[in-house]
Amino acid sequence: MDKILPSLLAGDFANLGRDIGRMEAAGADMFHLDVMDGQFVPNISYGLPVIEAISKVSNIPIDVHLMTLQPDQFIEELKRMGVAMVSFHVEATHHPHRLIQKIQQNGMKAGIALNPHSAVSELEYLLPDLDFVLIMTVNPGFGGQEFISQCVGKITELDGMRKAHNYQFDIEVDGGINDETAAICRDEGANLFVSGSHLFKAEDPAAAISRLRG
């Protein structure tokens, strides 16, 4: 099923509770929380204390996107906060399969994110065990960037592998997602749509969310 995940990176950090309520009322399915460490990506966003505060007021599930080195160190804490889905970057860990297992053993869905330069073939032996794959359609680190259209082919490729092997993973897209780019990604097989600046700039977020659903 298609799901729309507002990225709170585009929210007003001085009024996150208000923005959470607005997006829930507009029909958001989950919140997407971007953790950036200033090492793996050239920006720092927020970390565990902010996720914990959000988890206490959110009425919908939380998807955490770890853009950090050593992502394994956060898993137990995220479980304690009731997070539903966690993704980490294949480029940021030496032992991605072990980390998938750790996330799942902690009762959360495990996803791997691919930077624009990374090939789907990197995931070939991980796909049977993954709950979702996050295709980055911008370079990670900042909201408000332009969609990189070369990444669309990776969605097509993943969907083909999913069908060929009857795998069950979801395909999430993140970066520059608006009405037009969501439709392009949906046509290729994506079903989880992260949207930050587009949704938070919308005058009518409920209408924007239903348009993103296609």
Ligand SMILES: O=C(CO)[C@@H](O)[C@H](O)COP(=O)(O)O
């Ligand atoms: O992970 C990231 C950026 O690194 C994203 O989740 C952004 O927060 C999406 O923002 P928009 O591109 O939709 O403004």
Ligand SMILES: [Co+2]
């Ligand atoms: Co993200």
